[in-house]
Amino acid sequence: MQQDQFERQQQASEAQWMRDREEARLSERRACYVATNAAYRRYRIQLMNYLWDVHQGNVTDMARDELEAARHGHHAAFAEAQLTASTPVLAALDAVAKELAGAYQRIKRLEEGNPMANGSFEDIEKDLQQLWERWKGLRTRMRVCLGVEDAGAAPQTEP
Incomplete structure (x- = not known):
């Protein structure tokens, strides 16, 4: 009788430990997705701002610094996501x-006066605009992963 009660308590403790562990993982993943979402958005916006500065011939040291800060923030968020995010x-x-890395390279080449084949201001701007639409699908995948949306809401095409 005491053995049965002990085993039930042991099972209940294990079940609670598993629930706590899953809750901690979900919380960690949520924080990662929030940071990643913010970093990716900031980097895309800074790329667009910098592209405009290049187009206007108005690139400043401050604009370069802001772009590099956003780029490094993006890299840090991606590094965390590599250890935390679900596979999809x-x-x-x-x-x-x-x-984003390709857009950065194309913008830098445009700035240097040596644009790539698809590296005009208009080409890069269009691609960065389309990237925002694709980002919406990625954001939905994050929400599905966190259980905020049903899996049926996830886009079937790659973002």
């Missing part, structure tokens, strides 16, 4: 990170 979210983040 991480795959989508990786795709967006590659697009």
Whole structure:
């Protein structure tokens, strides 16, 4: 009888430990997604601002510093996501990170006066605008991962 009660208490303790552990993981993932969302948005906005400065011939040291700060913030958020995000979210983040890196390279080449084949102001601006639309799908994946939205709300195409 005492053995049965002890085993039930042991099972209840294990179940509570598992619930606490899952809740902690979810909280950690949520914090990661919030930071990642903010960093990716900031980096995209700074890329757009910098692109405009390049187009206007008005690049300043402050604009360069702001872009680099946003870029480093993005890298830090992505590094955290690589250890925390679910596999579907991480795959989508990786795709967006590659697009942001490509936009950065194209903008820098445009600034140097050596634009890439698809590196005009208009091409880069269009791609950065489209990236925002794709980001909405990625954000939905994060919400599904956190249980905020049903899995049926997740986009079927890659962000």
